[in-house]
Amino acid sequence: MGAFTFKGGLHPYDGKDLSKDRPIKTVLPKGELIYPLSQHIGAPAVPVVAKGDRVLKGQKIAEAAGFVSANIHSSVSGTVKAIEPRLTVTGATINSIIIENDGEYEEIEYQKVKSLDQLSKDEIRNLIKEAGIVGMGGAGFPTHVKLMPKDDKAIDYVIANCAECEPYLTSDYRRMLEEPEKIVSGLKVILKLFDNAKGILAVEDNKPDCIEKLNQIVQKEDRIEVVSLKTKYPQGAERQLIYASTGRAINSSMLPADAGCVVNNVDTITAIYMAVCEGKPLMHRIVTVTGNAIKNPQNFLVATGTNYHELIDEAGGFTEEPAKIISGGPMMGFAIYDLDVPTTKTSSALLCLTNDDVAELAPSACINCGKCVEVCPGRIIPSRLADFAERHDEASFEKYDGMECCACGCCSFICPAKRQLTQSVKSMRLLVLANKKKK
Numbered sequence: 001m002g003a004f005t006f007k008g009g010l011h012p013y014d015g016k017d018l019s020k021d022r023p024i025k026t027v028l029p030k031g032e033l034i035y036p037l038s039q040h041i042g043a044p045a046v047p048v049v050a051k052g053d054r055v056l057k058g059q060k061i062a063e064a065a066g067f068v069s070a071n072i073h074s075s076v077s078g079t080v081k082a083i084e085p086r087l088t089v090t091g092a093t094i095n096s097i098i099i100e101n102d103g104e105y106e107e108i109e110y111q112k113v114k115s116l117d118q119l120s121k122d123e124i125r126n127l128i129k130e131a132g133i134v135g136m137g138g139a140g141f142p143t144h145v146k147l148m149p150k151d152d153k154a155i156d157y158v159i160a161n162c163a164e165c166e167p168y169l170t171s172d173y174r175r176m177l178e179e180p181e182k183i184v185s186g187l188k189v190i191l192k193l194f195d196n197a198k199g200i201l202a203v204e205d206n207k208p209d210c211i212e213k214l215n216q217i218v219q220k221e222d223r224i225e226v227v228s229l230k231t232k233y234p235q236g237a238e239r240q241l242i243y244a245s246t247g248r249a250i251n252s253s254m255l256p257a258d259a260g261c262v263v264n265n266v267d268t269i270t271a272i273y274m275a276v277c278e279g280k281p282l283m284h285r286i287v288t289v290t291g292n293a294i295k296n297p298q299n300f301l302v303a304t305g306t307n308y309h310e311l312i313d314e315a316g317g318f319t320e321e322p323a324k325i326i327s328g329g330p331m332m333g334f335a336i337y338d339l340d341v342p343t344t345k346t347s348s349a350l351l352c353l354t355n356d357d358v359a360e361l362a363p364s365a366c367i368n369c370g371k372c373v374e375v376c377p378g379r380i381i382p383s384r385l386a387d388f389a390e391r392h393d394e395a396s397f398e399k400y401d402g403m404e405c406c407a408c409g410c411c412s413f414i415c416p417a418k419r420q421l422t423q424s425v426k427s428m429r430l431l432v433l434a435n436k437k438k439k
Contacts, residue, residue, distance in 0.1 A: 005230035006240040008377040010410050012233055012331065014206075015168040019290045019297040024174050026301045027314050029101055033305030034086050035061060035072050036094040039344035040140040042068030047097055053080045057107040058281055061097050064129070070142045070345075071132035074099055075283040075303035077106040089308075089327045089341045090334070096342075099305070110279040121152075121193050124276055131275035132282050132345075137161060137236075137265035138328065140346040143272065146264070147193055149257035155194040156260035157246050160187050160269055162203040162210065163229060163236030166329030169349050171286035172266040174299045176203070176210040183266055184217050184224065186273035190264065191223055197262070199224035202245045206231040233331065234408040238263050240377050252403045287343060289315045293322035293352035308339040308350060323356040331409040361418040372411035372421055378404040382411035382421040389428035394435070397428050405429055 038044035045062035055061060055074045062072040078101045086096040119127075129144035149155060160183060164172040176183065187199045199221075201214050205228045218224045229235050229244050238256060241263060243249050248259040256263050264272070267285055274280045283304055290297035295316030302311065312318070326333040328349055372382040380401045388397040402425060411421040 004227065004244050005232060005235070006243050006377055007379065008375050008410065009232040009234060009240070010375045010414060011231075012167050012413060015290065016170050016173070018168065018292075018294075019288055019299055020170040020173055022174075022298050024178055024286060024299045024301050025314070027303070027306065027311065028105075029076060029303050029306040030310060031101065031307060032081060033074075033076055033078075033099050033101055033303065034307070034342035035074070035097045035099070035305045036086065036088050036342065036344060037062055037072065037096060038094050039072070039346060040070040040134040040142055042066065042070070042142060044095065045069060045072050047083055049080050049097065051080050051082055054078070055080060055099060057105050058110065058283060059108050060132075060281070061099075064132075064142075068142055068145055070134050071130060071281070072097070073132055073281040073283055075305055076101045077104050078102040087338060087341055089336055089344070089347065091336070113277060113279040116189060116192060116277065119192070119276070124189060124193060127276050127279075128272055130281070131271065133268060133271045133275060134282075134345050135265060136267040136271065136285055136345060136348070138332070138346055138348060143264070143268060146262065147190065149255075149262070152194055153196055154260055155197045155257065155262055157200055157262070158187065158190050158194060158197045159200045159202055159241060159245055159261060159263045161236055161238075161241055161263055161265050162201055162207075162214075163241060164207075164266075165204060165231075165233045165236040166331055166333075167233070168290050168351050169288050169329050170290075171288045171299050171348060173207060173210065175266050175270060175286060176207070177213065179270065180210070180213045180217055182270045182273045184214070184221070185277060186269035186271075187224060188221075189272050189276045190262065190269070194262070197223070200245050201226045202229055202241055203227070204229050204231040204235055233410070234377060234406070237377065237406050237408055239406060282345060285343070285345060285347065287311060287347050288349040289352075290349065291322070291352040293318050293320060293354045295319050302343050302347070304343055304345055306343050308341055308343065311343070311350060312339065312352075318352065320354055322352040322354060324353045324359070326351040326353070331413070332407065363419045364417045366417055366419060369416060371414045371416065375410040375414050377408060377410065378406055380404050382425060383415075383419070385428070386419060386421045386424040389424040394428075394432055398432060403429060403432065
């Protein structure tokens with residue numbers, strides 16, 4: 001095992017006290033629900049319903065359009081109102097299925113599930129695929145694809161990402177406290193796919209209550225252990241988590257499987273449990289609604305497709321008009337300009353702040369202090385890479401390992417000159433990838 005941490009990183013104000021002590025509250029959606037056909041990495045799903053159709057909760061409404069794609073299921077019963085482009089949280093307009101909720105929540109009859117011991121590996125993967133499960137930590141990569149590495153026997157570790165290092169977010173924390181059995185059971189499902197693997201529940205040490213609960217559940221499990229990680233941002237980033245938990249290093253040209261690892265988020269693992277052990281597709285997720293502009297910060301169990309306005313209302317509304325609203329956390333989330341958008345499989349949090357500190361900052365020239373290098377978990381030179389990005393110097397950007405940036409935001413946070421280093425480097429990475437794809 002490694003030293004349970006990584007080089008670099010920092011300790012921003014975490015803001016978790018706002019919502020961490022409030023139990024998860026289920027929200028029943030009131031109005032229409034919107035299901036974007038592209039809420040995952042890969043090809044958009046294809047509708048299998050039409051305008052005017054009545055659908056039931058749990059019914060498949062869109063089908064995966066390829067290997068890297070994901071099914072979509074209705075989280076309510078109601079009538080398909082339209083299939084048309086709608087605004088999403090990213091600011092993009094995406095073709096979506098709109099369902100008018102009838103308030104009855106009539107469910108389909110789910111197929112009877114077998115016990116885990118009776119299921120073959122192919123059956124498990126197919127159940128996960130049919131359930132439309134994707135990475136719910138934010139990436140949205142179809143989970144059945146992640147669980148099909150080239151060599152199953154080469155996987156040594158299955159890591160449950162329980163770190164939740166992003167400030168303000170507490171959805172994984174509440175899941176670990178309230179439903180730890182589902183997490184452990186979901187991890188056992190994944191371990192059934194990899195005969196040589198050991199399961200790791202990787203938790204930051206600022207969550208001792210979660211560590212204690214998980215340890216109690218796995219004390220008789222030979223293949224699962226709880227690893228306490230040093231609390232530091234971005235401990236939950238995939239590369240940093242793998243290194244801290246196993247001592248193995250990967251770079252931007254590698255997949256976790258290349259280092260013998262498979263990593264899944266807490267909510268993703270819970271969804272795997274629901275699909276394989278209860279036969280239910282992915283229809284809900286936990287969303288943290290928080291920030292000093294929110295009257296009652298809370299974690300909500302949300303039906304996918306629910307409008308963000310409804311979550312704000314459930315949280316008591318605003319204490320005052322927010323200066324900034326962020327989808328996700330303050331480090332890796334992105335600002336949004338309209339709340340009239342739906343939650344999706346990858347919606348982790350809605351952060352509403354009374355002050356926009358970033359907008360008030362005036363960037364100045366680099367003072368060559370080296371602080372961005374000290375905190376960078378990728379061990380690169382953000383200030384120099386940002387200069388290359390501003391000059392559109394792709395060759396130098398790649399030469400100085402710009403592709404190793406994980407866009408964690410540490411460099412922008414620590415920079416005394418308030419340069420927007422992360423944004424510059426991230427934009428250049430996307431440009432380099434796009435140009436490589438063209439070639």
